[in-house]
Amino acid sequence: MTKGRSLKIALAVLWAVAVMVLAGFAFKLLKEFSHPPGRRASVQAPVPPPDMKERAVKLYFMDEDAAGLVAEKRSVDLGAGGAVDGAAIISELIKGPESGDHFASIPPGVRLLSAYELGDTLILDFTRELQTNHPGGSAGELATVYSIVNTVTENLRGINKVQILIEGEETETLAGHIDIRRPLSPDTKWMTARFHEKPED
Amino acid sequence: MKKCAVACMRFLEKSAALTVFLAFGLIFSPFPSAFAEAPPSSAFADERVSLPEAARGLDVTTHWKPAEGKLLLTRENHCAEILIGAKHARIDGHLLTLATPVVAANDAVTMSLADATALFSRLLGRTVTAKEISTGLLATPRIERDERSRIEGVRHVSYPDFTRLVINLSKSGNVGDVKLKHIEGAAALEIDFPKTGVGQAAAPIEVGDRFIKRIEVGRTGSGASVIVRTNVDDFEYETQKYDEPARIVVDVKPAAPGVLADLRASAHLPVQSGAWADQEPEIARGTTPFTTVVIDPGHGGKDHGAGGRGGLLEKDVTLSIALKLKERLEAAGVRVTLTRSDDSFVSLRGRTVIANRAKNGAPADLFISIHTNSHVSPSVGGFEAYYVSDAVDPGAEATAALENAVVNLEDTDGPEETSVASILWDLQYAEFIADSSALAFITQEELGKRLDTRDRGVRQARFIVLSGVAMPSVLVEVGFISNRSEESRLKTEDFKNKCAECLEAAVTTFKERYEAKLGLVNQESSP
Structure with a gap:
């Protein structure tokens, strides 16, 4: 008796489970149909990471004579697109030069907050330290501004101008001299004559 | 017997567990979604539309915040916030996920037509079709849109006996016939630019000098207009167009009958249709002593x-x-x-x-x-x-x-x-x-x-x-x-x-x- 009864119970349980499972399956299918496709798919299988490759970039630092900018070659992982690549290059620039003959063009304590593209302009938003920690002087200010502008425009295809922002705001100058209210094109005119041609490293 | 029953039960238990396991596996496997996935909806997904233009077609106001990389679209009390490069937009504080990021290139902020359809539907609180957006765009032919000039800004200088407005344009070509009109019954001058866009939507410029109260720059059907609210009903104006940089200079002063005023008025040429001054007279430089x-x-x-x-x-x-x-x-x-x-x-x-x-x-x-x-x-x-x-x-x-x-x-x-x-x-x-x-x-x-x-x-x-x-x-x-x-x-x-x-x-x-x-x-x- 117990045998037959427990078998019946077992079967009932099995059926119940099977029905629940099937119902769940059907519900799931229904849900899939009613939901717009693709969106979930994109969540489950994200866009494969872009083709990131280590590339050689030229970074411009202050020379030992405050007469112009000098280049150093570095390897940076690039390929994610303008703004992300620009941010990677600037982070490398912030680290400062490797050569003992060159000087950092970005004052200590500066961080890049964000970077985005607007047409052929790369907008770089820095922390306030770019102003407050700047030692001043026209020579130093020119080196800071154009180490950023010349480095970015030379290494990023399609970027011809750079707009520097301080904590999201457009700013008149970094240290009271050079006009950075509008996007800047690369410039070597302010350097002494020997730098006028594209400097070689 | 009992042994057999226990064995049987165990088998059933195991198979039940297996079934459950299999079924759950099916539910959570990526299979069903692969089933349900539809092919990308044709060219519709690839087509991109310029947001400010689509907005204009749907009577939505555009505010451009270049420093923040943001575009604001507003209609009545609703506001959509679009961040360049981002894959989402914010509508009245709610996030809308986009299929492709918003891109700014060649002076235009674009998003896919599919995203634009979803965005404007949410913003306007009704179903906006892709066709509606495309039709709105067709209202202003593309070539004309690309080549036409934009009002970049309006400056004003107050002088003792008049106020000078300088309306800067993005380029000299295709400005069309700029018309000036004293708005009947109102202390206002309307400067109509039939084929000109507006670079950046801006708040009215409060002048508040002796002659001018306020300057309002706005869009008209296919062009732009600058409305100058004056302090007096009866005023005179003189206009000149200049090239490089392209600009229109308007001097506004109260109407003052007199020989001098007449002479001055006749010395200034009014705007001729599309005619730009070839050369402005050179200033007599160096005639004042160095002091x-x-x-x-x-x-x-x-x-x-x-x-x-x-x-x-x-x-x-x-x-x-x-x-x-x-x-x-x-x-x-x-x-x-x-x-x-x-x-x-x-x-x-x-x-x-x-x-x-x-x-x-x-x-x-x-x-x-x-x-x-x-x-x-x-x-x-x-x-x-x-x-x-x-x-x-x-x-x-x-x-x-x-x-x-x-x-x-x-x-x-x-x-x-x-x-x-x-x-x-x-x-x-x-x-x-x-x-x-x-x-x-x-x-x-x-x-x-x-x-x-x-x-x-x-x-x-x-x-x-x-x-x-x-x-x-x-x-x-x-x-x-x-x-x-x-x-x-x-x-x-x-x-x-x-x-x-x-x-x-x-x-x-x-x-x-x-x-x-x-x-x-x-x-x-x-x-």
Whole structure:
């Protein structure tokens, strides 16, 4: 008796489970149909990471004579697109030069907050330290501004101008001299004559 | 029996567990979604639309915030916030995920048509079809949209007897027939640009001077209009168009019957359809004697400028040299205005305003900005002279001052020469750059004669203070305060006196050359 009864119970349980499972399956299918496709798919299988490759970039630092900018070659992982690549290059620039003959063009304590593209302009938003920690002087200010502008425009295809922002705001100058209210094109005119041609490293 | 039953039960339990496991596996496997996935919806997904244009077609207002990389679309109380490069938009605080990121390229912010459809449907609270958006776009043909000019900004200058508006356009071509109209029954002037866009949506400009209350820039069906709200019902206006940079200048003044007003009105040509002035009359330059120099001691007050390792501050050195130079120049009969005469903070704009009004309300003849340099390396030293980069446009201050100078000419020259008033201030500015270059070389040479520090040469850069003054200008870095030995020199009266002496000599030489040129001009122009 117990045998037959427990078998019946077992079967009932099995059926119940099977029905629940099937119902769940059907519900799931229904849900899939009613939901717009693709969106979930994109969540489950994200866009494969872009083709990131280590590339050689030229970074411009202050020379030992405050007469112009000098280049150093570095390897940076690039390929994610303008703004992300620009941010990677600037982070490398912030680290400062490797050569003992060159000087950092970005004052200590500066961080890049964000970077985005607007047409052929790369907008770089820095922390306030770019102003407050700047030692001043026209020579130093020119080196800071154009180490950023010349480095970015030379290494990023399609970027011809750079707009520097301080904590999201457009700013008149970094240290009271050079006009950075509008996007800047690369410039070597302010350097002494020997730098006028594209400097070689 | 019992054993058999237990075995049977175990088997059933296991198979049940297996079934459940399999079923759950199916549910959570990526299979079903692969089943349900539809192919990407044809070209519809690839097509991109310009957001501001789609917005215009749907009567949605666009606000552009370039500093934040944001575009705001508003309709009644609803607002969509679009971030360039982001894959989501925010509508009334709710996130809307987009299939493709918003892209800004070639002056246009675009998103996919599919995303735009979803966005505008949410914003307008009704179903907006893709067709509706496309049709809206077709209303303004693409070629015309790309080539047409935009209103970039409106400036105004208040004068004693009229107010001048300068409407800057992005380019000269395809502006169409600009029409001016006195709005009947209202104290307002409407300037209609039938084929012009508006660069940036802006709040009305509150003028509040004697003649004009407010300027409103807005879009019309296919163009733009500038509405000028005046203080008086009865007013007169004069217009001229200029090229490079493309702009329209409108002078508004109260109607005043009189011979002079009539003469003036007839001297100004009204806007002809699409006709741009080929050449503006050249200003009679160099007809006023050289009398006034503005000396600008760099930094001051809360702005210390660069600092020396021994504690010397740039602002103190520059003020001291400036005061010495002032004394010398005044002794030589030159009028001097200082942008600051004590340790106070003056903004860069404030300095240019002082310089541009120093000569009886008009720009001075010369501007010298005194600074000390700085470098991380303590061994760097020497002096250098800078002049403004020719890559910069004159700042708003300089342009306003130049326009003001024109008015002064107008006032003194008499009615028959009023057309001289409309000078090409850009040409004028180019001349200032040439003079500034000469001034920088003269200054560097004079410094080289008396200082025993290193001659670092003349350089050119975008100095904000130099681009804002409407006169030849130079910025001198007399030495490196970051250099120990130069810092101790900069502390001595002897060195500062020498600097002042050099600068005085530079001003004198420049003045002599200027007067020689003036003499030549006068000889040529005399009958």
